[in-house]
Amino acid sequence: MVIIGGGPAGLAAALEAKRYGINEKEILIVERERELGGILNQCIHAGFGIHIFEEDLTGPEYASRFIRRVREEKIEYILDSMVLSISDNKIIKIITVVSPELGLCKIEAKAVILAMGCRERTRGALNIPGTRPAGILTAGTAQRFVNIEGYMPGREVVILGSGDIGLIMARRMTLEGAKVKAVCEIMPYSNGLARNIAQCLGDFDIPLKLSHTVVQINGRDRLESVVIAKVDENFKPVAETREVIECDTLLLSVGLIPENELTAEANITLDNITSGAVVDETLMTSADGIFACGNVLHVHDLVDFVTGEGYKAGRAAAEYIIENIGNAKTGAPGASRPTVGTVGIEIVPGEGVRYVVPQRVNLKNLKSSDKFLFRVNNIYRNCKIILKADDYIIYSRKKIKVMPSEMESIEIGEDILSRLYKLNNINNLEICLEK
């Protein structure tokens, strides 16, 4: 088994794969960075692990717990190593890796787990008019400079976008002596956690300007100022509200995109909304034996949920190797099972729902411990979350408030399972909101 990415998803997947019967010598984690842990290494703030450990840990502390276990279990990993391609001839996958130690080499695997995480949207995705001076960077890049490399990217800061990384960096830059003048958010609400707005902005009197965006960038070599403006209900800047803010740094916290270049090149079907692979209830992609978990599948709110998904993929991939290909130790080939996309039914995002993961489900394989994860497309109050099989309502739950920044879930459980079993020939499932 090859696991691409040694962050929280990959580490969890490796541990669970071993627990479900794959020998530690038969698992390989391929990590691009100089150490395991992924983005957690630069997330020095607290707030990780509340669900998994019932403790409030920093990013490095959370990562350390998994890295220690991976070492104790003697699971193999290679660092500074970049996967260039995955080729799939159904039974055996060939992973091409380049690393200082191994050079260019090919690794054969019966199962692959994609755990590459996500990256940040950049200025290029926004089309902000103006010059191209130094001092404009993503919040995560700034986080790496400050927390890993030990450089301060600037002294007077404006932050565009109120995602969690932006909020965390507003506090971090302030603590290190910078002046954060404003956080602008184009939406009328923030996509960050309420607690981060309270403790990162509120505690330091940093203004959060909702329905505001940056409309102009000024400065030749170094950023000198930005122009911000209020936007109307169609997100069009209102000219009369333009305001110049002098600053040497603009941090962007404008969304995350699953990093799926490898996945796309391997011709694995991607979901246009999540930008991650289309998966079934075992987290298997459209390629037989290739699984996806964590932020490369869809962007999560909390690392705890990434870990949970990593565990699930690790178990599913282990079971896949053992049950479908043959005994993991002898490597005897077995019958491969039908792939996602050819079997199972679709789970459709209905009214008010942006996406659902998994996108497809084989009803006979669905377990009571499975979950359907989804995001809504706007803030709704006093609504109902509904799961339908064709037009028949299987499940509903009242919610006081749902919002796009909080992932929602329907836990399958015995009740839903037995209701699904009673229906014959279901064409599709749908998750929707009733307002």
Add this chain to the structure above:
Amino acid sequence: MEISETKILICVTCPVGCEMTVEYKNKDLISVTGNNCKRGEKYASNEIVNPRRVLTSTVILSGAKIKLMPVKTDKPIAKDKIFEAMREINKIKIEAPVKMGDVLRRDFTEQGINLVAGRDA
């Protein structure tokens, strides 16, 4: 006679971030609503009398592969001492080897609170 005051607080104890309505009089808590767990009540009463936060930062590290050691206070410190604490943290230089949890400064900002290392190096 003093009348009670109400305040909306976001509980920062965990990522759920409950929006709580807090009624208090003279720094005494009268009622808390909107919290999903008991920790919200504790947070609210602290927040009215003496708001506290766990502080995390980095210190300069030598003799290891990494240049900076992440650090944190092992208990929340008084909110109004955060900048003073940052000035102290920025003076600290340490050498590897360091183990996660090693105490770097004892009685940091006040008695019984330690500044600890956040990872091995």
